Amino acid sequence: MRILYAVQATGNGHISRAMELLPHLSRYGQVDVFLSGSNSSLDPQLPVRFRNKGISLFYTKNGKINLLKTALNINPVQMLSYARQLPLQSYNLVLNDFESITSLACTLQRVPSLHFGHQASFSSPKTPRPKIKSLAGELTLKYYAKGTAAVGLHFQAYDDNILPPVIKSEIWQAQPTDKGYFCVYLPSFTDEVLLPYLSKIREHTFQIFSRQVKKTTVIGNCHLFPVEKKAFNNSLIHAAGLITNAGFETPAEAMFLHKKILAIPIRGQYEQYCNAAAMAQLGVHTLDQIDEQFTENVKRWIAMPSTVYHKSFHMPTATIIDRMMQIADEQNIITAQSHQLLFG
Template sequence: MKIFYAVQATGNGHISRAMELLPYFQRYGEVDIFLSGANNSLQLDAAVKYRSRGLSLFYTNSGGLNYWEIARQVAPMRVWKEVRDLPVERYDLVINDFESITSLACLFKKVPSVNFGHQASFISPKVPRPEHKDRMGEWILRNYARATQYVGLHFKQYDDFILPPVIKREILQAEPQDIGHITVYLSSYSDAQVRKYLQPLQEFRFQVFSREVKKPTSDGNILFLPVSKLAFNKSLITCTAILTGAGFETPAEALYLGKKLMVIPIRGQYEQFCNAAALQKMGVPVLKALDANFAAFFRPWMERKRKPCLHLDYSTEAIVSYLMHHCHREKQGSLDMLYPDAIFN
């Protein structure tokens, strides 16, 4: 079997998941990877056959999306050329982890595909949403990477096509410890912003994973560390608690390890507000921003004993087996029904 695997490279979560899934996909055949995106800190430890700048998200230094930079990176002629040239029709199975160019190429060439990953779960109305839904956010979740089949991943099985998170082997096999630090990963905040609100909490030690530093840098009660898979795993496994964005992979790993977890959704990123709504239902505290009120929330949270946990019912091998046995190519005739408002004719 020839498998086309499209990986969204905005942020680090998709790449982290891809590195875990790839060996299992390779048991079923030859896998060619399409890496799309221009804003990540981790490298994909595998041969990449196709690359694209894709349609990426960029962040400000104060917890939000940088809409100007996102718009500046859009290049319609480049995107159209990549859609036209991407050879998805040569493959027996197209697996798409929330990547828009692959989705458009499959739509243009009428090739079936499966949207596999966390974002696929939002096709279901049963998945938690924030109190105030965002119409544009909902549209993006449903249309950014449209497919003919969906297999979602989420904290709980909110619907029959949703499976548990894919947890890295290093986390699954770890013996959690508590050596007293708080792990911090807030990719949309600058080091200066993080320092401003964490440094006054002198009774706590923080390990902050940063986009800015090239080597470990101590600053009072804060150790700034460059983003690396090995260092982050070690910090997470040995921390007392973790403060991070409301993404999917890192909160799932923290819950699996039984760590205290607090999240701050990235402003303007609707998916994170949906995740925050799900985490809040599980008992995880959610903050609107890293600001002057942070210390008043942080200290009481650190004194709490109760910690929400995540229990897995599936192994990674079982998740891939489910995907492979339920997502075979469909007849071309079904595509017109699944894409009734196709933009290409």
């Protein structure tokens, strides 16, 4: 069986999840990966066969999507040409983790696909949204990368087609401790924005994972590290808490480790406002933005008691893949030849 796994590389979360899923997905056949986007700072240790700049997101130094720069870097003619040329007929199963070119290719070539990942959970109206919905945001979640069927991942089972978050094996097997420092991962903000606020909280140490530094740098109570998977996992496992954007993978792992979380949605990224709404329901403290009150907000958050998260909605990654493949079979996404090979 041949599987094409299309992964959005506009951030580290999709890459990290794909790296964790790959060994289990490979039990079902040969996996080729298509990466689209250029925002990930992680080394994609994946069998990448196809790569395209796709739609890459750019940010201002203050954590907001730079719409003009993002738009100017989109080449729709090139994307359309690439979608037409993708050899989808060579694959028995196409998995799409919120990747727009593969979604377009499947439509043009009339090939079924399974939208699989966190964004796929928003196919259900039961998945949490912010109090004020965004029409543009809803349309993006619905049409940016759609499939024949959807299997979502989220913090809770908001609907029948939603499975638990993928927790990396290092996190799943970890013995978490509290060494008193706070782990910070806010890649949409520059160091020059964050340091003036966090450096004022001298009684606490912050381990900041930065896109801007190439080696460990210590500036007062702020320790800056390059973004690297092993170092970040270790920091999170032993941290007192996590300050991060309102993404999905990193908060899910922090909740699994029972770490207190301060989540700040990326401005202009509707999915993160949805995630913030879901996290708030689970007891996570959220902020709308970083402003002149950020230092005091962080101090108040540090003083808050830790949230107790329930671990009931978790399952091993191998089980998630098995369930996803079962749904793909039930929805006739897998070809007849592959079905016979897989399920007898």
